[in-house]
Structure formats: structure tokens, C-alpha cells
Amino acid sequence: xxxxxxxxxxxxxRADAFERWIPENFVGLKLxxxxxxRELLERGGISEAHAFVSVTNGDNSNIVSARVARExxxxxxxxxxxxxxxxxxxxxxLGIETVASVVWAVGRIRTLLERLPYEEESSYGNGEVVLIRxxxxxxxxxxxxxxxxxxxEIRVVQITRKGRAFIPGEGSVLTTDDNLRLxxxxxxxxxxxxxxxxx
Amino acid sequence: MTNQTDKxxxxxxxxxxxxFGSYVARDLVDKGHEVTLLDEDSSVIAELKERLPNVxxxxxxxxxxxxxxxxGILRADVVVAATSxxxxxxxxxxxSHKEFDVSRVVARVNDPRNGWLFTDxxxxxxxxxxxxxxxxxxxxxxxxxxxxxxxxxPETR
Numbered sequence: 001x002x003x004x005x006x007x008x009x010x011x012x013x014r015a016d017a018f019e020r021w022i023p024e025n026f027v028g029l030k031l032x033x034x035x036x037x038r039e040l041l042e043r044g045g046i047s048e049a050h051a052f053v054s055v056t057n058g059d060n061s062n063i064v065s066a067r068v069a070r071e072x073x074x075x076x077x078x079x080x081x082x083x084x085x086x087x088x089x090x091x092x093x094l095g096i097e098t099v100a101s102v103v104w105a106v107g108r109i110r111t112l113l114e115r116l117p118y119e120e121e122s123s124y125g126n127g128e129v130v131l132i133r134x135x136x137x138x139x140x141x142x143x144x145x146x147x148x149x150x151x152x153e154i155r156v157v158q159i160t161r162k163g164r165a166f167i168p169g170e171g172s173v174l175t176t177d178d179n180l181r182l183x184x185x186x187x188x189x190x191x192x193x194x195x196x197x198x199x
Numbered sequence: 200m201t202n203q204t205d206k207x208x209x210x211x212x213x214x215x216x217x218x219f220g221s222y223v224a225r226d227l228v229d230k231g232h233e234v235t236l237l238d239e240d241s242s243v244i245a246e247l248k249e250r251l252p253n254v255x256x257x258x259x260x261x262x263x264x265x266x267x268x269x270x271g272i273l274r275a276d277v278v279v280a281a282t283s284x285x286x287x288x289x290x291x292x293x294x295s296h297k298e299f300d301v302s303r304v305v306a307r308v309n310d311p312r313n314g315w316l317f318t319d320x321x322x323x324x325x326x327x328x329x330x331x332x333x334x335x336x337x338x339x340x341x342x343x344x345x346x347x348x349x350x351x352x353p354e355t356r
Contacts, residue, residue, distance in 0.1 A: 036286070037312055060262055060286040064316070071320070086263060090294070 001029050009044035011035050035065035041073065051077040059087050060132075066096045109189075121181070128186050131157070136178040137196050146170035148195050153188035157181050207283025208232055212275040212301075214291050215282030217241045219307060221251060223279055228253045237261045237270045256350035262290045264298055272299045280306040280323075285313040289321045 008028035012018065015019035018030045035056055046052065054062040059082050065082040077196045079097045082088060091098045119133040140148060145156045145168045150151045159168050160179040174180075184192050209232045213224045216238035228251070235255040237242055244258045250296045259266035261282070271280065278295040280288035288306045295301040306321075308314045308328035317326035 034310075034312070036316065038315055039312075059284065060284070060290045064286045064289050068316070086265075088292075090264075093297075 002026050002030075007045075008032045009049075011037075011044060013039055032134075035061055036068045038068075038072075041068070046073045046075060049073070049075050051075065051079070054078070054080040056081075057083070059084055063087070063091065063094070065097075066091070067094055070096060071093075095192065109153065123186075128188075130184055130186060132182045132184055132192070134180055134182070134196065136174055136176065136180060138176065139176075139197055140174055140195075141176045143174050145172045145174060148174075148182075150188060154195070155183045156194055157183050209276040210271070210274050211235070211277045211279060212237065212267075212270055212272055212295075213279045213281055215236075215280070215287075215307075216240070216256075217248050217281070217283055219283075220279070220281035221247055223281060224254045225251055235270050235275075237266070262287055262294070264294060267291075267299065269292060272301065275299075275301055277301070277303040277305065280304065282307070283309055285309050285316075289313075289316055289323075292317075292322040294322075 003025075003121075009031060010018070010022065010028060011031045011033060013032070013034060015032045018032075022030065029044055029187040031040050031044050035041075035054060037109075046069060049069075052066070052073075052075040054069070055067045056062055062080040062082065066078050070078040077097075079099065080091060081099050081101050082091065083100075083102055085100045085103050088098050088100055098104075121131045121133050123130040149155055149170070156168055158181040159166055159172070159174075161175060161177070182192070209227075211224075211227050211232050211234050211266070213220050213227075213234060213236045216224075216236050220238070224234045228234045233255075234253075235257060235269075236247065237257045237259060238247075239258065239260045241258050244256050247254070247256055257266070257270040259269065261267060261270075261280075272295065275295075278291070278301045280291040280295070282288055282291070285308060288308075292304045292306045295304050303324050304322055305325045305327060306317055306323045308317050308326050308331070311328055311330045314326060314328050314331060317323045317328070320354060
């Protein structure tokens with residue numbers, strides 16, 4: 001995010017973390033200490049921060065600093081990582097958005113494992129958009145192309161039917177044995193699973 | 200036991216079985232209170248079994264609501280958050296107060312820099328900060344100590 005021009009301040013308990021993980025061209029503030037040290041947070045500019053992200057490896061320190069950021073310093077967006085999904089409930093009640101990294105990773109691994117039926121033909125950029133080839137699942141026969149499309153996320157770019165290829169319109173009706181090529185945003189692969197009945 | 204002592208017998212839940220927590224638990228039991236001590240380290244619990252025969256010992260993570268319930272937090276009059284991690288003590292205090300309506304929560308401050316968090320904002324009724332308690336005593340001791348002869352003004356030499 002720093003490379004994209006955002007202004008970043010990082011707090012870490014271990015000074016060696018900066019040397020190991022932070023690239024040399026990082027221009028933001030590097031502060032050594034605890035994520036709920038008031039003085040340190042103020043030096044990092046928390047009072048003017050648009051967002052606060054708490055991703056230490058301790059669930060409780062993330063809870064404490066996220067709540068401090070949100071309630072004491074009134075930071076508009078506060079996001080915290082949790083390992084133990086049982087704690088997600090507590091965060092939610094405190095009004096803090098969470099990323100449950102273990103749950104997320106397990107979900108992603110499952111998605112990748114279960115996505116064998118697709119043929120990923122090519123990917124664009126850094127993989128943000130992929131081109132996928134799949135047979136039409138039977139339950140979608142008779143539906144319109146528009147029904148499987150999601151604006152900005154999933155597009156049917158080409159259909160091969162009985163050996164002939166064409167570019168469909170939104171109103172084109174899908175038929176059994178259609179072979180589809182879909183351009184899909186990487187973020188929407190889970191959604192595609194659901195649409196194709198594999199979720 | 201007389202009726203009066205019965206009335207004042209409190210159920211206290213202590214979280215953290217280190218030197219501080221176990222000392223508090225023993226003292227409260229000796230004073231006639233009902234004490235449950237919670238620690239997540241099974242070897243700590245095993246060791247305390249011998250040292251604190253009259254304390255009810257529970258093994259588990261005190262930052263997890265389910266474990267607090269198992270330890271009887273719903274019956275507790277007082278919770279003492281006594282672990283050696285300030286963030287854990289804050290989460291325990293917050294849960295005790297907000298989720299379980301415990302009327303009195305005492306929490307240990309390990310690092311005085313975190314002392315500002317230990318207020319009713321985090322469900323803490325009373326903060327115990329050893330450094331903050333000791334510093335005035337040390338200051339007083341320093342002020343009243345005799346000065347080294349080499350540093351004293353010449354006329355008093």
C-alpha cells in the first residue's frame with residue numbers, strides 16, 4: 001500500500017521485523033513497541049488515520065489495539081486478524097471487522113482442491129482476471145446468459161455449441177452440452193463455484 | 200462458621216496461576232472465600248493441586264467465554280484478572296463485565312504504560328499496578344536516604 005502512495009505507519013514489538021519484512025524503499029514510519037501504547041499510536045498519527053489494521057500474532061493484542069483505535073481514537077475503518085475463529089464473535093460485538101486467517105486459508109485451499117473441473121486457460125495481470133473453460137452444468141440449461149453473469153465479476157465471453165463458436169448476448173439461452181468460456185475476477189471464483197453448483 | 204461470615208463469603212474467580220494469582224487465591228481461601236483458579240497451562244494446574252488443596256482449579260483459556268462459564272463465572276461475585284499479559288487481562292475484564300455481568304472486576308497491570316486502559320472502559324473496577332504502587336515508596340526512600348559524603352555541600356562535610 002505504501003508503494004501505491006498511501007501514507008503508512010507500522011508498529012511492531014520486534015525491531016528485527018522491520019529489517020526482515022519491510023522493503024528498503026518503504027517510506028512510512030516504523031515504530032517499535034506495543035500496538036496499544038497510546039504515545040506510540042499518537043506518534044504514528046492515529047488521530048488522523050483513515051484506517052487501522054491490527055495483524056499481530058496475538059488475538060488478544062489485536063482485540064485490545066483494534067478497540068483502542070475504534071473507540072478511543074475514533075478511526076473510521078478498523079480491521080483485525082484473528083487466528084481462533086471462536087473469538088470472531090467477540091470482535092463482532094465490539095464492532096470490529098475481522099479476517100480469520102486460518103478459516104480463510106482453509107477455505108481457499110478447499111476451493112483450489114475442489115476446482116478441478118475447470119480448465120483455467122489463461123490469467124491476466126497478476127492473476128486478477130482468469131479465463132475459464134467449463135461445460136454447462138445441467139441445472140443451468142434453459143437459463144439466460146445474463147443469469148450467470150455478475151457485473152464486474154463474471155462474464156460469459158464465448159460459447160461453443162455443436163462445434164460452432166459465437167459470442168453470446170445477455171439474452172442468449174444456454175443449452176445442454178454448451179461449452180463456455182468465462183472471464184472471471186479472481187475474487188469471484190467462490191461466487192462462480194456457487195453459480196455453477198459446486199460451492 | 201457464624202451467619203455473619205457466611206453472608207460475606209464471596210465466590211472469587213482468579214485467572215492466571217502464576218506467583219501473583221496463586222498467592223491471591225491462597226490468601227482469599229484462607230480468609231474463608233470460595234475460590235476458583237483458572238490457568239491454561241496444565242502443568243501449572245497440576246503443580247497447584249498440591250499447593251492449593253482448597254482452591255478449585257480449572258484448566259483452560261480464560262479469554263474464551265465458554266471456559267469462563269465452565270469455571271463458574273456466572274456465580275462469581277468478583278473476578279481477579281491476574282495473568283502476566285495485559286491484553287489477556289483486559290479481554291478477561293471486558294468479558295466478565297460485558298458478557299457475564301460480574302459486579303466487581305480487579306485486574307493486574309503488568310506494564311505501567313498500559314495502565315491507562317485499566318478503567319471502566321475495559322470493565323475494570325480496580326487496577327492493581329505493582330510498579331505504580333512501588334514508585335512513590337521508592338521516591339520517598341530515595342528522598343530520605345543520607346547523601347554520599349562526596350556529593351554533600353562543603354559546609355556539612
